Amino acid sequence: MTVEDLVRTRGVLICCGTGGVGKTTTAAVLALEGARCGRRAIVVTIDPAKRLADTLGLSSLSDVPTAIGRDRWDVDGAAPAEGHLSALMLDTKSTFDSLVRRYADTDEQAQRILENRFYRNVSGALGGTQEYMAMEKLHELHDSGDFDLIVVDTPPTRHALDFLDAPNRLLRLLDNRIFRLLMMPTRAYLRVASVAVQGFLRTIARVVGSEVIEDVVAFFRAFEGMEEGFRTRAAAVSELLADPSTGFVLITAPRRDAVEEAHFFAQRLRDHHQAVEALIVNRVHPRFGDESPEGLRARAAELRALSGAPAEAASLAAAYDNLADFHEVARRERESLTGIRELAGPGVIAFVPFLAHDVFDFGALDDIGHHLFAADDEVAEAER
Amino acid sequence: MQPMEVAQFCSTSHVVIVAGKGGVGKTTVTAALAVTAARSGLSVLIAEVEGKSGLASAFSAPALDYDEAAIADGIRARTLTPDAALLDYLQSHGMRRISKRLASSGALDVVATAVPGMKDILVLGKVKALEEQRAADLIIVDAPAAGHAVAFLVSARGLLDAVRVGPIRKQASDVVELLTDPARCQVVLVTIPEETPVNELVDTAFAIEDRAGVALGPVVVNGCYDSLAAPVPTDAAAIGQLAGALDRFVGDREAAHLADAARFRAEREMIQIEQAERLAQLLPLPQLRLPYLFDAEIGRAELDVLADALTREIAMLPAP
Numbered sequence: 001m002t003v004e005d006l007v008r009t010r011g012v013l014i015c016c017g018t019g020g021v022g023k024t025t026t027a028a029v030l031a032l033e034g035a036r037c038g039r040r041a042i043v044v045t046i047d048p049a050k051r052l053a054d055t056l057g058l059s060s061l062s063d064v065p066t067a068i069g070r071d072r073w074d075v076d077g078a079a080p081a082e083g084h085l086s087a088l089m090l091d092t093k094s095t096f097d098s099l100v101r102r103y104a105d106t107d108e109q110a111q112r113i114l115e116n117r118f119y120r121n122v123s124g125a126l127g128g129t130q131e132y133m134a135m136e137k138l139h140e141l142h143d144s145g146d147f148d149l150i151v152v153d154t155p156p157t158r159h160a161l162d163f164l165d166a167p168n169r170l171l172r173l174l175d176n177r178i179f180r181l182l183m184m185p186t187r188a189y190l191r192v193a194s195v196a197v198q199g200f201l202r203t204i205a206r207v208v209g210s211e212v213i214e215d216v217v218a219f220f221r222a223f224e225g226m227e228e229g230f231r232t233r234a235a236a237v238s239e240l241l242a243d244p245s246t247g248f249v250l251i252t253a254p255r256r257d258a259v260e261e262a263h264f265f266a267q268r269l270r271d272h273h274q275a276v277e278a279l280i281v282n283r284v285h286p287r288f289g290d291e292s293p294e295g296l297r298a299r300a301a302e303l304r305a306l307s308g309a310p311a312e313a314a315s316l317a318a319a320y321d322n323l324a325d326f327h328e329v330a331r332r333e334r335e336s337l338t339g340i341r342e343l344a345g346p347g348v349i350a351f352v353p354f355l356a357h358d359v360f361d362f363g364a365l366d367d368i369g370h371h372l373f374a375a376d377d378e379v380a381e382a383e384r
Numbered sequence: 385m386q387p388m389e390v391a392q393f394c395s396t397s398h399v400v401i402v403a404g405k406g407g408v409g410k411t412t413v414t415a416a417l418a419v420t421a422a423r424s425g426l427s428v429l430i431a432e433v434e435g436k437s438g439l440a441s442a443f444s445a446p447a448l449d450y451d452e453a454a455i456a457d458g459i460r461a462r463t464l465t466p467d468a469a470l471l472d473y474l475q476s477h478g479m480r481r482i483s484k485r486l487a488s489s490g491a492l493d494v495v496a497t498a499v500p501g502m503k504d505i506l507v508l509g510k511v512k513a514l515e516e517q518r519a520a521d522l523i524i525v526d527a528p529a530a531g532h533a534v535a536f537l538v539s540a541r542g543l544l545d546a547v548r549v550g551p552i553r554k555q556a557s558d559v560v561e562l563l564t565d566p567a568r569c570q571v572v573l574v575t576i577p578e579e580t581p582v583n584e585l586v587d588t589a590f591a592i593e594d595r596a597g598v599a600l601g602p603v604v605v606n607g608c609y610d611s612l613a614a615p616v617p618t619d620a621a622a623i624g625q626l627a628g629a630l631d632r633f634v635g636d637r638e639a640a641h642l643a644d645a646a647r648f649r650a651e652r653e654m655i656q657i658e659q660a661e662r663l664a665q666l667l668p669l670p671q672l673r674l675p676y677l678f679d680a681e682i683g684r685a686e687l688d689v690l691a692d693a694l695t696r697e698i699a700m701l702p703a704p
Contacts, residue, residue: 018409019529019558020581050581121499146628203479208499209549253407256681257438286648288641293679303630312629319623322612325678326645332666332680356651359577 001348003278005375007033010247010277012142012240013151016269019253022282023353024052025359026251031085032073032362034149038080041149044088044137046130055361056087063094065141073362076216086147096123099306103229109222118212118219130155145285161203164241164272167227171227171234239278247277250344253285259340266343279344280372281337283354285329293331296324304334330350352372385628391424393698394522397570398515399562401525401602403533403592404427405584406555409606411437412682413674414526416690420698421522422458425693429520430461433507433536435529441680456684464510466503474508477551499547501539508540508559515568527571534588537563537571573600575663576607577656581615583647586666588602602670602701607673609653610675635695 006013007030011153015027026044034041042065043056057068065086073085097114104110113119118203123129132154205213228286240246248269252262266276306313352371359368400417404410411432418428432439434446440448446454450472452462495502514523527533540559547553550623562569571592575585585603592598617623620639627634634642664671674693677686 018406020405076519102696206501207477207550208495208552210546212495212499212547255407256441257411258407260438265572286644288645288648289637291638298633303632306630308630311614312626315616316613316623316630316634317627318614319616319626319646321615322649323642323645326648328679332678336681356648360653 001277001349002373003280003350004028004033004037006247006278006348007149007247007373008037008039009245011149011243012138012246013149013247013249014138015152015249015251016154016155018258018265021240021250021251021253021258022359023152025281025365025368026249026282026352027151028052028056028087029150029365029372030249031087031149032365033369033373034151035073035083035085035179036079038083039148040082040084040086040088040146041151042088042141042147043151043153044090044134044141045153046090046134046155052360053089055259055365056058056091058087063098064088065146075362088141090130090134090137092130092133093123095137096129099133099136099230099233100226103226103233107153107224109226112222116215116219116222119214119222136233138235139237139240157209163272164268168234169214171231174254210335231296248274249278249280250276250347251280251282253282254336256336259336263339263343266345274349276344278347279340281340281349282352284333284351285326286330286353287330288326291323291327291369293324293327296320296327300324389424389703390420390695390698391426392703393701394421397417397566397568398518398521398597399511399523399525399526399569401533401537401569402527402574403527403570403588404572404604405581405588406529408574408576408581408618409674410529410574411439411526412687412690413441413572413604413606414524415439415442415682415687416674417572418459418524419456419687419691421524421696422456423695426458426521428459429523430455430459430526431464431511431514431523432461432526433464433466433568434526435463435465436683437526438533439526442684444684445510448548453502464507464525466507469506470503472510479499494583499543500551501535501543502552503554504536504539505552505559506542507554508536512558512562512687514570514598515562534591534595537592541596560597564597570601571598572602572604574604574606577605577659577663578654579659582659582663582666585663589667589669595639600669602672603667605663605671605673608656608660608673609649611653612646612649616646617643618650619643670701672701 013027013030015023015030017023022046024047027045029044031041045053045056045058057066057072057083065088068087070079073079098314100113100119101110128292131154132155138150138152141147181264250262250265250269253257262279269276297320300317303313303317303320350372352368355364355367357364359365394417402410402414402417418430421428429437429452439448439461440455443459443460443461445548448455448461448463450463450465450468452460455461461676471483474480511523511525514520528536540556540563543556544553547556573585573589575581589600589603593600594620617626620643621634623639623642624634624636626641628659660671660673671678672694674690674697677689680686685688
């Protein structure tokens with residue numbers, strides 16, 4: 001199995017990893033390759049860097065897929081005609097809004113919820129809402145049948161795997177016993193609710209003000225009858241995540257903290273009975289030979305000690321020092337990547353070098369792709 | 385021009401909030417700043433708000449906890465996670481008995497969601513309490529990653545609009561007072577000299593100044609390649625000539641490696657200089673440049689190297 005195989009055979013690829021490891025770029029490269037293999041591919045991204053967003057034609061938030069002109073990603077016309085490339089930048093709130101509209105019994109019920117202040121906070125701020133909506137969007141795109149390959153870039157949070165739990169978290173919120181009691185008709189709740197709940201409500205009202213409680217009560221009342229729809233949907237999303245055609249791509253960088261996070265993610269995925277199908281190590285410094293840094297440093301020191309031609313000796317010494325610097329980086333990176341093979345399990349590993357230039361256009365995405373889709377022996381070489 | 389003293393610099397405000405996008409070394413900078421301040425004789429308290437960072441391991445200390453612990457000479461550290469701050473708040477506001485049950489039933493999540501930014505306010509409220517007690521000469525907050533940092537700092541103002549009465553409102557207005565007083569609090573933003581991190585830093589800087597009204601200290605540009613001690617040619621033939629002039633033999637392969645490595649460094653250095661200059665143009669704040677450390681993961685020895693660099697950079701700032 002290679003990364004190329006994943007791009008050719010999987011229906012959904014979910015890219016996860018901590019911040020600053022090149023997750024968004026990798027997701028774009030995977031979708032691009034999918035399109036070049038003749039698949040209808042889309043990258044769903046959360047918060048791309050501005051110039052990458054421009055490259056992908058995502059100058060503003062848009063809830064619908066934007067097709068990227070063929071002339072931009074297939075300059076030499078080598079891709080099969082069936083190949084298409086689209087991109088979508090997730091808008092959490094409008095995705096949530098359309099979900100509410102879908103499951104509301106009446107327009108009036110939908111409107112009541114959309115205007116509720118508590119809902120507006122939930123849709124924008126509840127931990128995990130962004131993750132949940134990313135999964136919701138994934139489900140919608142998958143259902144539409146418009147795409148053969150959907151590559152999802154997950155939100156750059158510390159808890160980047162929250163999307164695995166996200167559907168259930170919302171259900172837990174809707175299921176909350178105390179707030180179910182609040183759905184009783186106005187004022188009646190104080191009579192029906194137990195003493196503990198009343199005490200709770202009074203205390204909360206004292207701390208945050210009673211209008212907050214009223215908003216919450218109004219929200220849960222407006223939501224009544226819609227839980228079933230959300231529950232069905234959450235189950236469908238979980239099923240899609242567990243489907244064999246869905247693959248998880250773990251992205252990391254050769255830094256101790258990033259690798260620690262990768263181990264943590266891999267464990268979380270295993271807890272959810274998901275396997276890491278590909279592990280991509282980005283930003284690996286290039287290697288220039290394999291001499292020991294100590295030997296190079298010794299040569300630099302010896303050159304500096306030379307009497308006579310100081311300018312040339314200083315230059316050559318600096319050259320050896322510089323090479324030693326990069327060999328030290330390579331050694332440190334290798335050390336930080338110890339155990340990475342086990343982390344990937346049976347999954348494929350690919351190494352992408354830290355490039356001398358920044359990545360913004362299709363040309364640079366191609367450069368990355370060249371390494372990502374390198375033949376296995378090249379990977380083994382990079383790993384060595 | 386009078387040079388800036390480190391102790392003076394580190395006493396500009398009681399609280400420094402360190403913020404930056406993931407992967408730029410925000411935690412490393414937090415730790416290096418703490419070492420720098422501690423060396424100048426200040427007592428330092430680090431508050432880590434995400435509950436999981438390499439801070440403790442950089443100091444070879446055990447994992448941090450909500451209770452503070454000494455992690456180095458003159459440096460104490462603790463976590464200040466939103467969930468713990470919320471429980472702490474409830475318990476100290478007469479809700480000790482029910483706080484655990486509220487947490488386990490998920491009702492707390494509902495309430496915290498009903499009041500956006502409530503958890504952030506509780507974290508910052510705790511920072512404010514520590515500042516008022518003068519828990520340390522300098523309190524350094526290792527803030528949430530960039531996008532979240534803005535929300536974190538804006539939360540207090542937002543909450544003043546959302547909640548009209550009650551102790552939470554009082555808490556929010558106290559936090560706003562802390563954040564908007566430059567003698568008490570400033571934000572130090574961290575970036576690396578690459579295009580995307582620089583852009584994000586600029587956006588974050590304007591958002592923090594405009595929307596949160598927090599004073600910005602110098603910007604830390606982390607991971608800058610040091611210049612080499614002497615110019616190095618970037619093609620193999622020229623390396624060979626250098627060696628020839630010295631009556632040395634350098635094999636073709638080795639010459640190529642030396643030249644390739646020199647070229648890579650030169651290209652990256654060029655990008656770094658361009659980006660640092662672009663940052664200076666976009667954001668008129670002084671920059672403190674920290675070197676990229678080729679040789680090791682961040683440990684105590686590396687923190688000392690970075691603290692040395694920080695001390696040198698601070699000395700180059702104009703005195704206020």
